[in-house]
Amino acid sequence: MNITLRLAQRPEADELLGRSPLAALVGMLLDQQVPMEWAFSGPYTIAQRMGSNDLDAHEIAARDPEEFAALLSAKPAVHRYPGSMAGRVQTLCQYLVDHYDGDASAIWRDAATGKELLNRLNALPGFGKQKSQIFLALLGKQLGVTPEGWREAAGPYGEEGCHRSVADITGPESLDKVRAYKQEAKRAAKKSAAT
Structure with a gap:
């Protein structure tokens, strides 16, 4: 995997996301309750703080949990909730x-459908x-992982030409479109809840 992604909107962080399946997966995990760029910059920050240019699942899993939480909590924190996200x-x-x-790539490498x-x-x-579903759409739309029926399995995130999620971000302009879509969805949800 050596693809150009634009999810973090930082060249060095995006470069890691494009070549490391684990970094892309960790970025997706971190993508909640923080701006998308912050979440997808997280894997790069973690790698740098671990003294590496890459992430290794064995090394991260073996780290002392308190030490790893401190690593994610150092300023600037990797996430709004660095302690709980370190555990995740x-x-x-x-x-x-x-x-x-x-x-991480073994998750999708031989998936038939x-x-x-x-x-x-x-x-x-x-x-x-x-x-x-969002990560599946990202795999299909930007990383060339397209097993039979991937768009259907990804649900609305697999639709071609939409701007619903990180799967559709290819630069600043598409990021703005995804943000606008999410804001509109939140407004609609609030309006629906009020009625």
Whole structure:
């Protein structure tokens, strides 16, 4: 995997996301309750603080939990909730070690169908249906992982030409479109809840 992604909107962070399946997966895990660019810059920040240019699931899983939480909490923090997210990142990495020998790309490398891949993503700690569908759409739209039925399995996030999620961000302009879509969705949800 050596693709150009523009999710962090920082060249060095995006470069890591494009070449490291684990970095892309960790970025997706961190993508909640913080701006997308902050979440997807997280893997680069973690790698740098670990003294590396890459992430290794074995190394992260083996780290002392308090030490790893401190690493994510150092200023500027990797996430709004660095302690709890440190635990989630370590849990995800331990799952990858236990089920895929630490190789994140093994999740999708031999998936025969979009449904099978979605099931594998849903099984990941910290990945619910929506996060799994968004990541599946990112794999299909930007990383060339297109098992049969991937668009259907990704649900609305797999639609061509939409700007719903990180799967559709290819630069600043598309980021603005995704933000506008999310703001409109929030407004609609508030309006619906009020009636």
